[in-house]
Amino acid sequence: MPDILIRNADVVVTMDARRSELRGADVLIRGGIIAGVGPGLSDEGVEVIEARGCVVTPGLVNTHHHLYQTLTRAVPGGQDALLFGWLKTLYPIWARFGPEEMFVSAQVGLAELALSGCTLTSDHLYLFPNGARLDDTIAAAGEVGLRFHPTRGAMSIGESAGGLPPDSLVETETAILEDMIRVVDRFHDPLPGAMVRVGLAPCSPFSVSRELMRDSALLARDKRVMLHAHLAENDEDIAYSLERFGCRPGQYAEDLGWTGADVWHAHCVKLDGSEIELFNQSRTGISHCPCSNCRLGSGIAPIRAMRDAGCLVGLGVDGSASNDAGNLVAEARMAMLLQRVALGADAMGAREALEIATLGGAQVLGRDDLGSVEPGKRADLAIWDLRGVEAAGAWDPVAALILCGPGRVRDLIVEGRQIVRDGQLVRLDLSRLLEQQRRLAVRLAG
Numbered sequence: 115m116p117d118i119l120i121r122n123a124d125v126v127v128t129m130d131a132r133r134s135e136l137r138g139a140d141v142l143i144r145g146g147i148i149a150g151v152g153p154g155l156s157d158e159g160v161e162v163i164e165a166r167g168c169v170v171t172p173g174l175v176n177t178h179h180h181l182y183q184t185l186t187r188a189v190p191g192g193q194d195a196l197l198f199g200w201l202k203t204l205y206p207i208w209a210r211f212g213p214e215e216m217f218v219s220a221q222v223g224l225a226e227l228a229l230s231g232c233t234l235t236s237d238h239l240y241l242f243p244n245g246a247r248l249d250d251t252i253a254a255a256g257e258v259g260l261r262f263h264p265t266r267g268a269m270s271i272g273e274s275a276g277g278l279p280p281d282s283l284v285e286t287e288t289a290i291l292e293d294m295i296r297v298v299d300r301f302h303d304p305l306p307g308a309m310v311r312v313g314l315a316p317c318s319p320f321s322v323s324r325e326l327m328r329d330s331a332l333l334a335r336d337k338r339v340m341l342h343a344h345l346a347e348n349d350e351d352i353a354y355s356l357e358r359f360g361c362r363p364g365q366y367a368e369d370l371g372w373t374g375a376d377v378w379h380a381h382c383v384k385l386d387g388s389e390i391e392l393f394n395q396s397r398t399g400i401s402h403c404p405c406s407n408c409r410l411g412s413g414i415a416p417i418r419a420m421r422d423a424g425c426l427v428g429l430g431v432d433g434s435a436s437n438d439a440g441n442l443v444a445e446a447r448m449a450m451l452l453q454r455v456a457l458g459a460d461a462m463g464a465r466e467a468l469e470i471a472t473l474g475g476a477q478v479l480g481r482d483d484l485g486s487v488e489p490g491k492r493a494d495l496a497i498w499d500l501r502g503v504e505a506a507g508a509w510d511p512v513a514a515l516i517l518c519g520p521g522r523v524r525d526l527i528v529e530g531r532q533i534v535r536d537g538q539l540v541r542l543d544l545s546r547l548l549e550q551q552r553r554l555a556v557r558l559a560g
Contacts, residue, residue, distance in 0.1 A: 115530050116161045118143040120497065123165035125511055126151060129172050129473040129486040133465070135512060141170060143493040146307065146530035151487055163525060163532075167501040169511050171468065172485055173233025173494035173528065174442040175475025178342075178380040178401035178430025181237045181251055182208070182216050184223040185555055187438040197348050197410050201278055204435055209282050210558055212244035218550050220254035225542055226440040227431070228533055231523040233261055233494035236401075236430075236479060238342060238380070240267025240317040241283045248297045252310060259533040259541050261308075261494065263479055264301075265315035265342045266294045268330075270322045277321050287326045290316075291333060298337045306483040307492050307529065315342040319366060320354050331371035340480060341372060345379035348412035352384050364389030373398045378478050380430060383407055383415040390416065390423050399426040399478035402470070404448040405439065406432035414452045417470075418461050428475030446471040447516050464516035497525040 120141040128134045128151065142150035142160070183204075192203040211219075220237070227235055235255075239248055248266050255262035271277030272284040294314050302312040314334045316322040327343075334341045346352060346363040355363045364385060367373055373392060378399030385393070393400060402415050420427050429449060431440045450467035454460075476485025483492050500511050504519025526534035533540055 115146060117145070117159065118163060118493075118527070118530065118532075119155060119157045119160045120163045120165050120170055120495065121157065123168055123170045123497070124500070125169045126487055127169060127171045127468065127512055128488060129469060130488050133469070141487060141495065143527070143530045146493055148487060148489055148491050148493050150489060163497070165497055167499060168524060169498045169500060169515060170487065171231070171496050171498065171515070172472040172476075172487055173496050173526065174231045174446075174471045175428060175479065175481075175485065176227055176232050176235035176431055176442050177378060177399070177428035177475045177478050178403055178432055179223065179227075179235055179237050179440070180239070180433030180435070181220040181223040181254075182211060182239060182241075183433035183435035184219040184226075184440070185215060185551065185558060186435045189435065192435065196350065197412065198278060198350055200410060200436065205280050205283060207558060208241055209243050209280065211246055213246050213250045215554055215558070216246045216250040217254050218547070218554055220251040221258060221542065221547055222551050223434055223440050224255055224258040224260050225539055225544060225547065227442060228258060228260055228526055228539060229522050229537070230441040230443050231496035231498070231526065232442045233496065233526060233528045233533075234263065234476070234479070234481070234484060235260055236263035236265060236313070236342070238265050238267050238315050238317075240269055240315065240321075241279075242285070243283060248312075252301055255310070257541060258539075259528055259531060261528055263311050263313060265313035266297050267315040267317050268322060268326065269317050270326050271320075279321055284321075287323065287329070290326065291329060294330065294333060295337075298339055302337070302339055304338065309529065311339070313340040313342050318344040319359070319363065320351070324370060327370045327372060334376065339376075341377045343372065343379055345382055346384040346389070347381040348383060348410070362386065362389060364392050368392060368396075376480065378426075378428075380432070381407065381412065381415065382420075383413045385416065385420075387419070390420055390425060393420070394423045394425045397426060399428065401428055401430040401478065402449055403430040403432040403445075404452050405445055406436045408448070408452070409436055409438070414456045417449065418453050418457055421466075426474070426478050427470055428478035429471050441521060442471060443515065443521055450516060464513040467516050468512070493527055493530040495527045496523045499524040
């Protein structure tokens with residue numbers, strides 16, 4: 115890969131320990147690693163990307179997604195439903211998926227994320243109909259060029275056993291654990307700079323048994339990989355936990371080994387004060403999905419209280435069937451606005467929202483090699499052009515990224531490789547991909 119100099123950026127937002135913002139600065143990339151940050155760096159023998167009029171930030175980090183859902187946006191019957199009703203509408207459609215649907219849906223979702231400035235995304239895939247495998251989404255990410263944290267999800271309790279999903283979409287727990295071992299052994303890379311890391315992710319307390327929750331936690335610790343699940347998403351979730359388990363979700367997670375620095379939970383909208391303190395003390399990560407929480411009427415997660423307590427918080431777009439977008443910078447804006455709706459206009463500023471979207475997400479996913487623009491960190495960078503109409507009139511270019519725009523990145527670099535150039539994906543033929551998506555959508559609706 116060529117060495118790169120990003121030159122003359124109006125501002126480089128470093129997210130270093132001092133949260134430094136460098137004016138008129140350059141970023142030098144060598145071998146996929148940031149080699150220098152500051153003004154007047156040498157451009158000898160390197161490819162130059164001119165960044166005048168632009169803001170450079172760390173790449174955004176998406177800590178929760180269901181990429182397979184990108185083929186099922188705005189589905190009638192699910193548009194105005196609460197979580198459980200929404201799932202019951204969509205399960206029969208997802209049951210018709212196979213490997214091609216998983217691959218194409220993932221590519222479309224990853225392309226959308228890349229164009230919104232995302233360099234690293236996790237994915238929670240918990241259903242595997244008709245021969246689909248986690249391998250399908252990993253292959254999709256490899257072609258797009260994003261850094262990828264897929265999680266091998268699972269559902270084992272179908273309708274006949276009192277669960278929510280149809281029996282056709284659940285697996286035996288023996289098969290689930292065997293495939294978890296397979297995908298970790300085949301794909302997980304624990305080294306700094308890893309492009310693929312695999313986690314284990316039983317879907318939720320209402321779709322798997324206590325035994326599978328416990329066994330997957332034991333397996334994850336044995337394999338030294340992370341754990342992920344949905345938790346405390348809405349009032350129905352809390353009621354289910356109290357009725358079925360006799361405790362709140364945070365206690366249930368703690369009892370089964372599902373807290374710690376190697377665990378992150380999605381949503382956590384309904385965590386109470388004691389659960390927030392539990393997550394802080396245990397360093398359990400939280401993936402905040404504000405747009406999806408709004409879309410499904412789940413509520414406003416207490417992110418201000420979580421941050422003030424010291425919790426690790428990142429952002430997630432959640433699945434494209436419950437958002438219905440995959441724009442991570444828009445998610446940061448919504449996170450800020452919701453805290454202001456709940457607590458007042460001074461509850462969260464634009465810079466804090468940007469921090470959650472970058473450094474915060476990297477911390478939640480255990481990536482101390484990412485999340486800031488500093489020498490020695492991996493070269494995952496977003497370049498935002500503020501000379502367009504979206505940011506016209508903005509006095510503060512950093513705050514403008516969250517308050518007004520742009521909502522689309524100009525250039526995106528992952529591990530020193532350019533993934534988006536001048537607003538266009540470098541490694542994908544987007545028009546061809548969208549034609550594939552349209553063909554599959556017709557087949558699924560037929």
